[in-house]
Amino acid sequence: MSGLLQIHEPGETPEPHAQERGIAIGIDLGTTNSVVAVADGEQPEVLRDAHGDGLIPSVVALMPEGVVVGRAAQDLRAKNPDCVVSSIKRLMGRGVHDVKALAGVLPYRIAASGDSVGMVRLEVAGRSITPIEISAEILKAVKARAEQSLGQGVTQAVVTVPAYFDDAARSATKDAAKLAGLDVLRLVNEPTAAALAYGLDSGAEGVYAIYDLGGGTFDISLLRLQKGVFQVLSTGGDSALGGDDLDHALAERAIAASGLQKLDEAGAAALLLAARAVKEQLTERDSVKLTAEIGGTKIDFTVSRREFEALIDPLVQRTMRACRQVLDDARVTPKEIQGVVLVGGSTRVPLVRRRVEEFFGRAPLADINPDEVVAVGAALQAKALTRGSDTLLLDVIPLSLGIETMGGIVEKVIDRNTPIPVAKAQDFTTYQDGQTGMLIHVVQGERETVDACRSLGRFELLGIPPMVAGAARIQVTFAVDADGLLTVSAMEKITGIRAEIAVKPSYGLTESEMADMLRDSLVHARDDMEQRLLIEARVEAERVLLALDAALKADGALLSDEERAAIDSAIAKLRQAIKGEDRDLVNAAVESLDHATHAFAQHRMDRAVAQALKGHSLDEVEASMASDPAPDGRRPGRPAE
Amino acid sequence: MPTQADDTRAARAAFVSCWSCKGPVAAQALFCHTCGAIQQPAQLDHFRRLGLEPDFDTDVDMVEKRYLGFQRAIHPDRFATRPAKERAFAEAQAVALNQAYETLKDPLRRAAYLLSLKGVDASVSKEETVRDPELLMEVMEAREALMEATSIEKVEKLQAKAGADAIAVLSGISKAFASDDLDAANRLTTRLKYLRKYLDETRTRRIALEQEQGTA
Ligand SMILES: Nc1ncnc2c1ncn2[C@@H]1O[C@H](COP(=O)(O)OP(=O)(O)OP(=O)(O)O)[C@@H](O)[C@H]1O
Ligand SMILES: [Mg+2]
Ligand SMILES: [Zn+2]
Numbered sequence: 001m002s003g004l005l006q007i008h009e010p011g012e013t014p015e016p017h018a019q020e021r022g023i024a025i026g027i028d029l030g031t032t033n034s035v036v037a038v039a040d041g042e043q044p045e046v047l048r049d050a051h052g053d054g055l056i057p058s059v060v061a062l063m064p065e066g067v068v069v070g071r072a073a074q075d076l077r078a079k080n081p082d083c084v085v086s087s088i089k090r091l092m093g094r095g096v097h098d099v100k101a102l103a104g105v106l107p108y109r110i111a112a113s114g115d116s117v118g119m120v121r122l123e124v125a126g127r128s129i130t131p132i133e134i135s136a137e138i139l140k141a142v143k144a145r146a147e148q149s150l151g152q153g154v155t156q157a158v159v160t161v162p163a164y165f166d167d168a169a170r171s172a173t174k175d176a177a178k179l180a181g182l183d184v185l186r187l188v189n190e191p192t193a194a195a196l197a198y199g200l201d202s203g204a205e206g207v208y209a210i211y212d213l214g215g216g217t218f219d220i221s222l223l224r225l226q227k228g229v230f231q232v233l234s235t236g237g238d239s240a241l242g243g244d245d246l247d248h249a250l251a252e253r254a255i256a257a258s259g260l261q262k263l264d265e266a267g268a269a270a271l272l273l274a275a276r277a278v279k280e281q282l283t284e285r286d287s288v289k290l291t292a293e294i295g296g297t298k299i300d301f302t303v304s305r306r307e308f309e310a311l312i313d314p315l316v317q318r319t320m321r322a323c324r325q326v327l328d329d330a331r332v333t334p335k336e337i338q339g340v341v342l343v344g345g346s347t348r349v350p351l352v353r354r355r356v357e358e359f360f361g362r363a364p365l366a367d368i369n370p371d372e373v374v375a376v377g378a379a380l381q382a383k384a385l386t387r388g389s390d391t392l393l394l395d396v397i398p399l400s401l402g403i404e405t406m407g408g409i410v411e412k413v414i415d416r417n418t419p420i421p422v423a424k425a426q427d428f429t430t431y432q433d434g435q436t437g438m439l440i441h442v443v444q445g446e447r448e449t450v451d452a453c454r455s456l457g458r459f460e461l462l463g464i465p466p467m468v469a470g471a472a473r474i475q476v477t478f479a480v481d482a483d484g485l486l487t488v489s490a491m492e493k494i495t496g497i498r499a500e501i502a503v504k505p506s507y508g509l510t511e512s513e514m515a516d517m518l519r520d521s522l523v524h525a526r527d528d529m530e531q532r533l534l535i536e537a538r539v540e541a542e543r544v545l546l547a548l549d550a551a552l553k554a555d556g557a558l559l560s561d562e563e564r565a566a567i568d569s570a571i572a573k574l575r576q577a578i579k580g581e582d583r584d585l586v587n588a589a590v591e592s593l594d595h596a597t598h599a600f601a602q603h604r605m606d607r608a609v610a611q612a613l614k615g616h617s618l619d620e621v622e623a624s625m626a627s628d629p630a631p632d633g634r635r636p637g638r639p640a641e
Numbered sequence: 642m643p644t645q646a647d648d649t650r651a652a653r654a655a656f657v658s659c660w661s662c663k664g665p666v667a668a669q670a671l672f673c674h675t676c677g678a679i680q681q682p683a684q685l686d687h688f689r690r691l692g693l694e695p696d697f698d699t700d701v702d703m704v705e706k707r708y709l710g711f712q713r714a715i716h717p718d719r720f721a722t723r724p725a726k727e728r729a730f731a732e733a734q735a736v737a738l739n740q741a742y743e744t745l746k747d748p749l750r751r752a753a754y755l756l757s758l759k760g761v762d763a764s765v766s767k768e769e770t771v772r773d774p775e776l777l778m779e780v781m782e783a784r785e786a787l788m789e790a791t792s793i794e795k796v797e798k799l800q801a802k803a804g805a806d807a808i809a810v811l812s813g814i815s816k817a818f819a820s821d822d823l824d825a826a827n828r829l830t831t832r833l834k835y836l837r838k839y840l841d842e843t844r845t846r847r848i849a850l851e852q853e854q855g856t857a
Contacts, residue, residue, distance in 0.1 A: 185721050229709050328844065385721035392713055419739045421717065421732050481732060482717045539724060547662035547676040554675045555664065601663035605656065608665035612652040 024156035024185055024386045025146045026378025028193070029138065029173065031089040031216030031242060032345065034058050035375035036142045038150065039383040044197070044376045047149045054372055056145065059086040060137045062125040069141035077273075081266035082109065083125040087244055088138070090216045091131040092176075093169030095507045096120050109265060119507045132176045132509065133517070139180035157182045158382040160374050162217040163189035164237035164398050166444045167456050167486045168507045174483070175509055179517055185385045187483040190214075191221035192232055192395055193377030194343040198368055199225045200380065200391065206338030207233070209326075211356055211364065212374075213319060214344035216242040220323050222330045222337075228391040234329035234417045235398045236322040241315065243276070243346040249311045250275040250303065254290055258299045267294040274299075282308050283348050309351045316355050323359055329417055340364040345371055395420055397480050401456075404441035408450045413478050416446065423479040427493075430474075434466040440476060442488065455506040459488045465495045530583070537586040541578050544590055545571065548597060551604070558603040570596040657683075660726070671715055671734065679715060679730045686758055687741035697755055697818040697826075701746055708742040749837060752814050752830040761827050773828065780835050787843060793850050800843040807836045 026044075028035045033055040037046045046054040053071075061073035061084045068076060077084040085108065091099065099110055099120050111121040111128040121128045139159075146154045159182075161173050170187055177184045191210035198204065204225050212219040219237040223230055251271045255263070263271065274292040281288045287304040327334065340356060342364045347353065356364050384391060396417045402410040403426070413424050428438060438461040445453030464472055473493040480486050491498050509517070548571070556564070574589040656665040661678035669683045688695040691707040713719075715734040720727050744750045756762070783803070790796045810833045817826035 186718065226709075229712070231709075324848070328848075381718075385718055388719075392709075392716055393718065394712060394716070418743065421736050422739055423736045479736070482735070543661065543724060547659075547678060550676040551662040551664050597663060601658060604664045605658060608656050609649065609652045612655060613648055 022153060022155060023150060024158065024382035025143075025154055026193075026375050026380070026382045027139065027142055027157050027159045028190070028372075028375035028378060029089065029135065029142075029159055029161075029176075030058055030374075031087050031214055031244065032058060033215070033371065034138055034142050035372055036146050037372070037375040037379035038146070039376075039379040044379045044383075046372050046375060047146055049145070054375075056138070056142060057086070058089065058138050059084060060088070060134050061085075062127070062129070064125075067137050067140075069138055077269060078266075080125075081269055082123075084269075085122060085124055085134055087216055088131050088134045090240060090244070091120055091122070092135065093166060093172040093507050094120050094131070098507075119509070130509075132172050133179065135173065135176035136179035139177055139182060143180055143182060155181065155183050156185050156382070156386065158186050158188055158378045158385065159184055160190045160193050160378050161187050161484075162212075162214075162237065162239050163191050163219040163221050163232075163235040163395075164217065164239045165484075166239070166399055166454055167401075167484070168444075168454065168505065169239065170484055171505070171508050174485070175514055178514070184483075185382060187485070188378055188381050188393065189219070189221065189232070189235070189395055189398075189484075190217075190374045191219045191235070191343065192223065192230060192393055193375075193381060194341060194368075194373045195221070195223045195225065195230050195377070196380050196391065196393060197373045197377035198341050198365075199230060201368075204339065207332060207336055209323070209337050209340045209360065210343060211319070211323070211340060211347065212237075212343035213346040213352060214242050215346070216240070216244050218242060218319050218322065220319070220326050222326050222332060229394065230391065231394040232396045232419075233332065234326040235396060236326040236329070237398070238318060238322060241318060242344075243279070244272075245315055246279055246312050246346065246349070247272050247275040249315065250279055250290075250308065253303070253311055254292075254299055254301045257301050258297065260294065260297050260299065262295075264295060270294055271299070278303060279308070279349075283350060305350070312349075312351065316352055319352075320355055320359050323356075334360045337362070341368070342366045343368075343370050343373055395482075395484070397422065397484060399444045400446055401478060401480070401486065402443050402445075402453065404443060404450045410443055410445075410448055410450055410453055414480065420484055421479070421481050423477055425475050425477045428474045428476055429470050430464065430467065430472045431469055433469050435469065435472075436464045436466055437462050438464060438474065440488070442478070442486070456486065457505040457508075459490075459501050461490050461501060463497065464492055465497055467494075534581065534583045534586070537583045537590075538578050541574055541586050541590050544593065545574065548593070551597075551600070555600075555604050555607075558607060559600060563599055566596050567593075567600065671711070679720065679727055679734065681730050682734050682737040685737075687744045687754060690737060690741040691745065693745075695755060695758055697748075697752060698815055699745060699751065704742065704745045708738065708746075711738050748811055748814070749830070749833050752818075752826065752833065755818065756823065756827055756830060759823055761823050773831065776832055776835060780839065783839055784842070787839075787846055790846070791850075793847060793854070796843055796847045796850060800840065800847065803836055803840050803843060807833060807840065810836060 023038055023040050026037045026039070035046060035054055035056065037044055039045070048054045056070045057074050059070065059073040059077070061068040061076045061080065063076065063080065063083055073084055091108065095118060096110070109123045111123040119130060121130055122134070124134075143154055157177065159173060159177055161170055165173070174184050174187060191212045194212060195208060195210050199208070207222060207224050210219070210221045210223065217237065217239050218241040219235065221235040222233040224233055254271065254275065271292060271294055274290055278288045278290045282303065282305050285305070287302060290299065290301045290303065292299045337360055340360045340362065342353070342356070347366070347370055353364060353366070381393065383389065397414060397420050398416060400412050400416045401414040402412045405411045413426055414422055428440070430438065440459040440461065441450070442456045442459060443450055443453040444456050447453050461474060461476075464474060471494070474490055475493050476488060476490045478486060478488055488501060489498075490501060552567075559567070570589070570593040574586070574593050577585045577589040580586075655668055657668050657680070658664070659666045659673040659676060659678060659680065662673060662676035664673065664675045666673045666680060669685060669689075670680060672679055686695060688699065691704060691711070693699055693703065693707065712735070715731055715738065717728060717731045717735055720731040744754050783799070787796070787799055790799060810829050814826055814829045814833065817823070817829060
């Protein structure tokens with residue numbers, strides 16, 4: 001059995017590091033509700049409050065006495081409308097322009113800022129605050145619930161995001177988690193998490209569609225489930241479409257019917273709440289009366305389910321168009337689909353179920369709890385990442401990445417539905433003699449013009465060696481990691497100089513803003529940088545010792561007595577240093593051990609080469625070294641002849 | 642006759658030194674056989690990355706099987722709690738693997754890639770002008786027919802014909818590669834590229850017509 005298999009045998013714990021003995025939690029950070037789950041024992045488990053409630057309303061109240069989150073915050077709304085924020089997820093990674101474009105009554109007050117670019121800020125309780133900070137408050141509350149119910153500190157989490165979230169919204173989510181003192185092991189797409197929970201539970205195999213209509217977002221993903229691999233074939237959706245929009249449609253109708261003229265912020269919030277209650281009741285009843293008193297005007301408005309359905313059908317049809325697109329993208333027909341899984345509270349709406357059934361030609365599977373399944377999947381993934389697992393999630397990038405070229409046209413660099421992680425390199429050149437800088441504007445979306453796509457950021461390449469125009473070959477690499485997050489790096493190919501990159505995110509925090517916020521947040525005040533570096537140095541030292549140990553066991557016979565003694569003494573020094581508190585000493589000891597093993601490495605290489613040359617064919621030597629744990633292991637090939 | 646120096650060079654090239662334990666590792670191995678550490682991806686063509694010989698007629702099921710097998714071993718999720726360096730190598734391995742998979746599972750990309758391996762440049766992703774006048778004529782006529790098709794049935798017919806053409810072209814490409822006729826392979830690959838595009842257009846057209854009729 002090879003080394004890797006020993007380390008990552010399913011169900012076995014990878015080597016524990018100092019920081020990683022705790023439990024990693026799974027968090028569904030929802031528009032309306034957030035849910036936290038753990039999968040530490042046999043069965044994954046949603047963590048509930050004293051009343052058995054697993055849902056934490058994603059509502060934040062910034063009160064003079066402190067921050068309140070959840071149901072309690074909801075209750076504060078009536079009396080303190082300007083201190084309470086809900087549905088903040090809709091603003092994650094958004095700019096001022098996006099918010100203006102969001103139709104309908106908005107339950108937020110956008111802070112008046114001088115410029116109309118950059119990330120949107122809210123005015124809450126008289127202060128200007130970013131959506132990232134508000135989401136961080138929700139996550140802190142979620143973390144607190146987990147710590148209380150587990151009776152231990154929690155620092156690691158898998159956080160879910162809508163599959164259709166763009167890069168800006170994903171990084172905003174990750175930043176929020178950081179602010180809340182959580183180390184994000186992975187961002188997982190919500191429908192993928194749901195599929196994981198559902199598939200493991202039911203032993204499903206084949207192609208499944210996950211239709212997730214929540215409070216503020218809609219996702220549709222097609223996955224192939226086979227032997228524990230959850231492979232996303234295509235994904236689509238609308239990150240600004242959900243139950244909130246159904247509430248808006250209903251509220252607007254009520255306004256029109258009652259002749260109400262102007263709505264203040266408190267009035268709008270109250271009306272939306274009333275509309276939501278009516279909408280939810282219409283799931284069970286044929287007709288419901290909406291009564292509310294708003295700013296002195298009485299609203300008394302009866303809606304039938306049929307009227308409601310007529311009102312929302314255009315919205316539901318929008319989701320069906322996305323369904324068609326993902327089938328098309330994956331080249332799959334509705335007939336080839338084994339099952340349709342419904343996720344999200346809004347899939348309780350009867351019209352939604354009907355339309356889904358019509359479209360896919362089969363009744364959707366609704367025997368799972370649509371509110372909790374995403375968090376359960378996140379918890380399962382958290383366990384897989386920290387404790388090892390038989391299952392594997394293979395996800396894709398939801399929206400194409402491109403760069404701006406002449407005339408505001410987008411040139412695609414990475415197509416949507418490409419499996420992640422992915423990296424693509426593209427060459428650029430200078431257009432002026434002696435040019436040492438270059439601007440690259442990265443956008444995300446499917447449309448052909450820059451204006452119709454979302455701007456992610458501007459990357460400025462600096463330090464290009466001066467040459468005549470067109471002579472430089474700057475290779476820019478766009479890399480999307482397993483979280484779906486983009487990084488850009490650049491290198492001048494002729495000189496090999498790495499260009500420096502200054503990033504200006506269009507709707508996110510710059511690194512220095514993030515650093516400032518972290519410094520300000522209490523969670524990290526105690527977090528000692530020096531301590532962290534010491535732990536890292538120790539972890540690296542332990543790795544070196546383990547690797548050397550394996551090498552000595554295998555090839556120790558190649559050493560002379562003196563050589564062995566020198567190595568042993570360097571090992572002893574390193575072990576001693578690890579016990580101490582001096583990081584520099586640890587690093588120095590690692591370095592001297594490295595020196596001491598130089599000859600050993602040389603002997604090992606020489607022997608391998610000698611064996612290859614002497615009698616043994618190369619194939620034999622390599623076969624004896626083959627360490628490939630894959631079932632159809634790639635046999636090491638022969639060298640070029 | 643290879644000389645002894647050649648042999649030594651070849652033998653040396655077969656190994657790299659493990660970044661972790663410094664021992665010799667087969668140049669293409671994913672993991673060190675001594676210490677188990679994941680290695681940086683080797684410089685390999687997409688076929689060999691999946692343990693396959695370069696061949697247009699590669700079985701797609703085999704590509705899938707190999708891909709999933711390797712993913713199980715090297716996916717970054719398997720290394721989430723490992724030190725940064727190992728995480729980076731796992732990510733690099735997964736990137737290389739995904740690229741191989743994306744290229745080989747699609748016959749058009751596979752054909753273009755195999756041509757490039759054989760020294761013929763047939764870039765599929767970039768827009769380029771059609772040099773083949775016959776193909777140009779054909780494409781223009783087909784587009785015209787599509788524009789004129791006003792019923793779903795007519796579009797379906799055009800779609801079916803283009804689909805059948807594409808299948809025929811595929812078998813042509815296979816034959817061309819089998820007989821090492823790279824010119825023909827190149828020509829047919831370009832043709833397949835246009836047929837693909839045309840098939841996309843028929844799909845778009847069909848959806849537009851369906852929507853028109855649905856709302857009517
Ligand atoms: N019985 C019901 N009938 C209709 N709608 C319902 C019902 N129950 C809940 N909803 C709606 O479901 C939405 C909340 O669903 P869910 O908790 O899945 O969303 P979320 O996870 O917070 O949002 P998102 O996934 O979009 O971020 C709300 O709009 C709520 O009104
Ligand atoms: Mg949700
Ligand atoms: Zn090694």
